[in-house]
Amino acid sequence: MIQIKRQLKDFAQSGLELFWQRQATLAGATLLAAYYINIQTALACYAFCQICETLDYCVAKRVLAWDGKNKRDAVRYLNKLSVTSALCAMSIVLYIVLMAFAEGPSLHMGPLFFLFAAALYSAMNTCQIPRILVIRLCVYSAAFVFIPVYDIWVVRPPLDSDLWKQLGIVLFVLYFLIECSRKFLENYMARLKHLRELRIERDRVTDAYKVQSQFIAIVSHELRTPLTSVKASLDLLNDDKFGRLPNELKTIAKLGQAGGNRLAVLINDLLDFQALKSGEVALDLSTIDLAQFVRTAVAEHRALGGDRDITIAAHTPDELVQVEGDTRRLMQVMSNVLSNAIKFSQDGGVVNVYVETSGSKAKILIRDTGVGIPVNSKNIVFAPFQQVACPDKRDHGGTGLGMSISKKILEAHGGTIDYKSEVGVETTFTIELNRLAVNTATQPLIPNKSVSHAAE
Numbered sequence: 001m002i003q004i005k006r007q008l009k010d011f012a013q014s015g016l017e018l019f020w021q022r023q024a025t026l027a028g029a030t031l032l033a034a035y036y037i038n039i040q041t042a043l044a045c046y047a048f049c050q051i052c053e054t055l056d057y058c059v060a061k062r063v064l065a066w067d068g069k070n071k072r073d074a075v076r077y078l079n080k081l082s083v084t085s086a087l088c089a090m091s092i093v094l095y096i097v098l099m100a101f102a103e104g105p106s107l108h109m110g111p112l113f114f115l116f117a118a119a120l121y122s123a124m125n126t127c128q129i130p131r132i133l134v135i136r137l138c139v140y141s142a143a144f145v146f147i148p149v150y151d152i153w154v155v156r157p158p159l160d161s162d163l164w165k166q167l168g169i170v171l172f173v174l175y176f177l178i179e180c181s182r183k184f185l186e187n188y189m190a191r192l193k194h195l196r197e198l199r200i201e202r203d204r205v206t207d208a209y210k211v212q213s214q215f216i217a218i219v220s221h222e223l224r225t226p227l228t229s230v231k232a233s234l235d236l237l238n239d240d241k242f243g244r245l246p247n248e249l250k251t252i253a254k255l256g257q258a259g260g261n262r263l264a265v266l267i268n269d270l271l272d273f274q275a276l277k278s279g280e281v282a283l284d285l286s287t288i289d290l291a292q293f294v295r296t297a298v299a300e301h302r303a304l305g306g307d308r309d310i311t312i313a314a315h316t317p318d319e320l321v322q323v324e325g326d327t328r329r330l331m332q333v334m335s336n337v338l339s340n341a342i343k344f345s346q347d348g349g350v351v352n353v354y355v356e357t358s359g360s361k362a363k364i365l366i367r368d369t370g371v372g373i374p375v376n377s378k379n380i381v382f383a384p385f386q387q388v389a390c391p392d393k394r395d396h397g398g399t400g401l402g403m404s405i406s407k408k409i410l411e412a413h414g415g416t417i418d419y420k421s422e423v424g425v426e427t428t429f430t431i432e433l434n435r436l437a438v439n440t441a442t443q444p445l446i447p448n449k450s451v452s453h454a455a456e
Contacts, residue, residue: 003192005068008077011128012060018125019057026053029095029114036102045098049091056084078131085132089139092118097143105151107166115143116173123181127188133181140177144170216274223267231260269401272332273384276408283326283412287436290323290355290362291316297334298353304339308347312338315354321362322436329409333417334364336402337429341368344427362435365428372423381419382407 026049033042059080066073093115100111119140126133148167157163234257237245245253275281298314341351345368354365373381380386384404403417410417414434421427 003196004074004078005066006192006195007128008063008066008074008081009068011081011126011132012063014125014128015056015060016064019053022053026050029092032110033095033099036099041098045091045095048094049088052084052087052091056081056088059084078129081129082132082135085126086135086139089118089122089136093139093143097147100147105155105163107162108147108151111147112144112166112170112173115140115147116177119144119177120180123177123184127181127184130185133185137177137181141174144174213274216270223263227260227263227267231257231264234260269405272405273401273408276405276412281329281412283329285324285326288323288325288327288330290321290364290433293327293330294334294353294355294364297331297338300331301335301338301342304342308342308345310342310345310348311350312342313350313352315352317355317357319357321355321357323362323433324436325413325433326409330413333406333409333431334366336406337366337417337431340402341366341370341427341429344368344370346370357435360435362433364431364433366431367426367428369426372425372427373419373421374423378419382417 026046030042030046033045059077063077063081066077068074096111096115096118099114100108103111119137122133122136122140126136145167148163148170151163152167155161155163234253237253238250238257272281294316295314298312302312304310338351338353345351349369351366351368354363354367356363356365382403384401386404387400407417410431410433416432417429418432419427419429
C-alpha cells in the first residue's frame, strides 16, 4: 500500500509540475495544425486536448491531497489516471494523424518526429506507474504504425520504395522507445526499492534510539536515588556530625565524597543531554538582569580554582542589560564554560567575564589565559561525548557533554555560543542572547562594577 501510494503521488506530482510545459506544446501543435490543416480542425483538436488535460489535472490534485490510507481509493485513482492518460495520449495522436493526412502519402518527418517526442516524454515522465506507461506507449505505437501502413495501403508501392523504408525505420524507433521505457521503469523501481530499504533502516535506528533513551533515563534515575543516600552519608561524615573522624578515614571519606560528586554530575549531564536532545525540556522564562546574573555566576565559581590561585573577574556595563531566559538553565551554561575556563587555565591565571551589548544582542564573554584550543576543533568542542586533546597533556576528565548541553540550551533560547582561541595564549567563549528593550526612564541604571575573586 505504501508503494502504490508513493507511485501515485510521484506520478501526480510530475504531471502537475509539467502542466505548463504541456500547455506550451499544445499551443505550438495548434498553430501547426492551423497551418497544415485548417483553423477549425485545429481549434477543435485543441479544445479536446484541453478537456483531457483538465480532467487529468483535477485527478492529479485529488491524488496529492489523498491521505493514502484506503486501498479502495488507490485502485479508484489508478483507474481514473489510466483513463485520463489514455485520453491525453489520444488527443495528441489526433493532432499528429490529422497532420499526416494533410501531407498525404509521403515521408512524414514532422508528424513522426512529434510522435517520437511525445512517446519519449511519456517514457521519461510516466514511468512511475507501469500500467499508465503501457497504455500511453500502446496509443503512440498504434499511431506510429498506422501512419506509414496507411500510406502503403493507399499507394501500394514496391518494396524498394521510401514508404516501406519509412515503415522499417518506424519499427526500429518503436523498439528503441520500448527499451528506453523499460530502462526508465527499472531505474524508478530501483529507487523505490532503495527508499524502502532506507525507510526500514530509519525505523530500526529510531527504535534503537528510543530504547537507548529509555535505558539512559531509567538507569540514570535508578542510580540517582542510591547515590543521593551515599552522598548524604559522606557529607555527614565529613561535617563531623557524628564525631570527628581520624585523619586517615577523613581522607578516604573526602575521596568518596569527590567521587560521588563526579558521578552526580555525570548522571545529571546524561539526563540533561537526553532531555534536550528529545526536546522535552520546558524553559521557565523570566526577565534576567544580565550584569547581576554574571556577578552571581562569578561569585558561585570563585572557589573552583582551589589551591591553583586562579582569579575570576566580572566586568559589567553601566547600562541595564536584560534578557529573557531560564535562570537555572543559563546558570548551567555559565557553570560549564567557567569550570572549563578554570580547569584549563595555568596556575595563577585570570578568567575575565564581560557583559557587552551589540544592537539587539547581549553578549557574555568568558576569557581565560589558559592552554587554548587547537585549530579545527570546533566540531569536537560542541560534540557530545567528545573532548579536545589538551595541549599540556593533562587528563582533565569529564563526560564530554557540558559544551554540547550548553549549545542546546542556548539554541532553545534562540541564542548561540562560539569561541576564539590561540593555543598557549587565551580562549574566549562568547554567549549571545536576544536583548530585551529597556525603558531607561523607568528602570534604574546599575552602576559599573568590576568584581574580582581570587580562589582561596
